[in-house]
Amino acid sequence: MSDKGGRMFTLPTKATPKSSLKSSAGKDDSSAKSKKGRKVQFGTEGSPDVQFNFSSGKSDGKFATPFGKGGKGDKVSNGGKAHVAKESQALELRVESELPENVKCLMDCEAASVLEGIQDQMVVLSGDPTIKLPESFYSGLQYSKGGSSYTNPQSVRKALQSLSKHGVSNSEICMIANTCPETVEEVFALVRSLQAKKSRLSEPLKDALGELAKLKTST
Amino acid sequence: MFFEVELQRDVKVHARNLDKNGLVSQRFILACLLDELFKEKASEDHGYFLAVTSLKSIGKGDVVDESGNMVFNVVFTCRTFKPFKGEVLQGVARYIFQQGVFLRCGPIRNAYLSSLKMSNYHYVPGAKPAFLSNELSKIESGVVVCFLVLGVRWTDASRDFEMLASVDADSLGPVSLPGYDESEW
DSSP: OOSSSOOEEEOOOOOOOOOSSOOBSSSBHHHHSOOSOOEEEOSOSSOOOOOOOOOOSSSSSOOOOTTTTTOOGGGSOSSTHHHHHHHHHHTSOOHHHHSOSSEEEEOHHHHHHHHHHHHHTHHHHTTOTTOOOOTHHHHHHHHHHHHOOBSOHHHHHHHHHGGGGGTOOHHHHHHHHHHOOSSHHHHHHHOGGGGGGHHHHHHHHHHHHHHHHHHBOOO | OEEEEEEEEEEEEEGGGSOTTSOOOHHHHHHHHHHHHHHHOEETTTEEEEEEEEEEEEOOOEEOSTTOEEEEEEEEEEEEEOOOTTOEEEEEEEEEOSSEEEEEETTEEEEEEEGGGOTTEEEEOSSSOEEEETTOOEEETTOEEEEEEEEEEEETTTTEEEEEEEOOSTTOEEEOOTTOOGGGO
8 A cells, every 4th residue: 555645546447248148228338338447536646556455344454445544635635726626527427428328317216116116016026936136126225215305206307307408417417316405505515517507507406406395205 | 326227138948948839928038037137136337236127028039059948038127226436325334443434325235435535534433433523423333424436346256336435525424314224224
């Protein structure tokens, strides 16, 4: 591990290995996938690549991370503001550019409504031992229900859909719904990719959040 | 983030599963498909497979080889969950260490939140270790934490995603979700 500087988290770039199952979403997945390595840098510059590595459950309390040993972190940075700006650009949501075709983003509440419908059918489905649900089904269902605090997913979609004509992408709309923001400032803090359009989005966002507030379940 | 994905798979059916008319039921093909998705669990491109939501088409069976296997091309839509860099997610703190916190987020079992990405928090050791902020908000085992995804890694061996998390921004950190039992995650 480096003592100072250079904390890189490099994402793997190798292609998906072939399996006996062909997966295709209307287009060859490997061709749709970007082959470029992606790096998130939150330390000082001039660092060698350090592979992000941790082991869960069996360690002695020591975890190999690219962050050094409890240093001051990215506060001790020679890059200063330029570095922070570069980091915030790298952390912007770019779901649409990374997704294959035939894939649609959903809000947590939309996912919850369908998954709950399947859960309701479980009484019938569980009678047949050949029917197996993916093991991620239950954890995915709990996650979607936990974060979702709206009464009606269709109304939430309708309330936020007006933002799309102001240049807000579908994935950004889903993020806004999932984070349940109360103020416009909260939206810009959580969905950083919207900050560039702050001036023209403030008013439409305010209206959309007002509509969303009426659709939240009482706590 | 959740997605609705259109996928196609080649489902193998052995000839012994054909009935006396040489036909195989749609239910049987669907059961085979679900079994294969259960084993596959997740893919790097689409994320964790949660549920098949609709069946679009089942192709004609093609005989593959002399072993008696037939292959049916099935097109279906599936609900999936895949994390993205830059996304804000919620996870439950599972293990607290001096260097950071391991979170569990939906189907993702390992999201690592380093102490370096919790700059307002300091580690409090003890029987129930925790991270405490200057504003006295606490991250301990079982607490739901709203975090920003700094990075995502796909592991082929375990067919899992792992995430790097941060709470170093406004509106991130521990949250309380009313009426929700975190232990179910």
